[in-house]
Amino acid sequence: MEFGISKCAALIMKKGKIMQSEGVRIPNQEEIKSLDEGDSYKYLGVLESDDIMSEEMKKNIKNEYLRRIGKILKSKLNGGNIITAINSRAVAVVRYSAGIVKWTKEEMRKMDRKTRKFLTINRCLHPQADVDRLYVKRSEGGRGLIGVEDCIAIEVLSLSKYLEKSTETMLKAVVKEQGLKEQRPNADNIMKEKYERYKAKELHGKFIRDTEDGRHGLTWDWLKKGIIKKETEGLIMAAQDQALRTNAIKKYIYKADISPKCRLVGVKRADKWYDHEPEGVIETERYKILWDFKVQTDHQLEHNRPDLVFYDKQQQPCQIIDVACPFDTRVENKMKEKVDRYQDLKGEIKRIWKCKQVDIIPVVIGALGTIHRDMPEWLKKLEMHELIVKFQQACILGTARILRKVLNT
Structure with missing residues (x-):
């Protein structure tokens, strides 16, 4: 046959059933063996057989995603660089599968919860810090992390936009069949929705509401530049979220019968309140x-x-x-x-x-x-x-x- 193929295609349709062949021999005399039942092959990094092997792909993606996050968090990078590294090295593993592998909402949210657990264990995120703020842009006072659920939703949106603009008949049929247009309202304003949800929170959003009128865009420069260690960044953000158990929080939030004043106020000191000062x-x-x-x-x-x-x-x-x-x-x-x-x-x-x-x-x-x-x-x-x-x-x-x-x- 043409191109030196000795037998027939690796899989052929015969009487409505998929039949196994003896393989395909290519011009350089190498043989492409047929797949046994349960075997798979990779096409553009995606495992397939007679269909995309979603379950196997999801398992591999989850393991690699979490492995990379663990490696990044053990590094000595500053807070901003930690988040940038997770977005570019770990989240990218998941992004590649968007629109191809069928993720459920619970699976995506479980990966996001696991991510936050890793961040907390490595002191990058305070246990009581606001969750929505973690995914808000750093230029708006957030940490700038890209969530798995958000990443996949945005990528699917981009894919749907591409398909809608296509003039090919088959791609138009995909848009109609999958109902991709219906996903747009839920994906267009993902980041804005998280910011507004965080800002509207009675306790966690109080800081940004109270300082909004008097602040300048430079207020978040320390976050954008990522110059502070991840532990300190997490602690300061938790303080802004009023997530720390200060005396004021205990008094006004938990209704404890204590003084709301700073614990350093009233500390005894010598008559001379300084030990050393610069030359006057x-x-x-x-x-x-x-x-x-x-x-x-x-x-x-x-x-x-x-x-x-x-x-x-x-x-x-x-x-x-x-x-x-x-x-x-x-x-x-x-x-x-x-x-x-x-x-x-x-x-x-x-x-x-x-x-x-x-x-x-x-x-x-x-x-x-x-x-x-x-x-x-x-x-x-x-x-x-x-x-x-x-x-x-x-x-x-x-x-x-x-x-x-x-x-x-």
């Missing part, structure tokens, strides 16, 4: 720097001791810098408070030091990383706007240290 005044021929130092003025002022005063004697600008790290819902009010507090001092310094310009610069970052929309402009005056993520990191790490010390987490 540093002065050169050109610059004068006052660190937590009382500024002498002609008039008695209530607020005359800002955190930092920087004076350029030659160009004669002066900057009054005051730093705060309040709870995130108070960021906007704290910034206004800082600016208003030192208005009188600003006038006195301008008059006594004969400064051409005096700026009051509030450096206020929320304990859990919130940044006000005006903060980048303030930091530009200090030529430090590129360090804003470093400031976030310092606040978040400080908060994490306090939480671990107080809650023993």
Whole structure:
């Protein structure tokens, strides 16, 4: 026969039944053996015989998916890189099977639950943290993980769009037969639905609701850059979700009969509250720097001791810098408070030091990383706007240290 095939095709139809042949010999004299019952072959990575072997494929995919997640979580990658690696290396294994292997909703959700269990065991996810937030984009305050169920739904949607645009008769028949158009409303807004569901939650969504008006897009830069260890990232996110058993949570949520105040408040200390502090005044021929130092003025002022005063004697600008790290819902009010507090001092310094310009610069970052929309402009005056993520990191790490010390987490 043509192409040197010695027998007939590997499987032939005879009298309405699939019959087994003796195999096929190809031109280079190699023989393609026929399949025995229960055997399979791979086509584009998918196991098939007379049909796609879904059960066998699902078992292989699950094992490989979980194996890769385990390997990634044992690495020393930072939090953001851990999620990126899972999305690109592990979820990709499942994505390839979308629209080909028949997954049930329970199977997909079981894999997602197993993923979260792995994350929790490896301290990447707090046990009480919000589940929906785990799958929200990092630019919107989530962790950015792609769920198995979401991945398959989105891929099926993409496949259905491709088939709908096809002009081939057989592909059009597939669209009609499978009812792919009906799946669109459930897959188009998957990420948006998760964000809205997370935001609407009475407890877990309170942080993002309370800080939404005063925050800037830079608030989530520390998340997008993924610069913090996975353990710290998980702890801070749980704190934002109010998932940690602080005294306030015990008092107002669990109705325990205890004080809601911070456990560090009221700790006894010496009369001198400091053991060491930077030198109060540093002065050169050109610059004068006052660190937590009382500024002498002609008039008695209530607020005359800002955190930092920087004076350029030659160009004669002066900057009054005051730093705060309040709870995130108070960021906007704290910034206004800082600016208003030192208005009188600003006038006195301008008059006594004969400064051409005096700026009051509030450096206020929320304990859990919130940044006000005006903060980048303030930091530009200090030529430090590129360090804003470093400031976030310092606040978040400080908060994490306090939480671990107080809650023993």
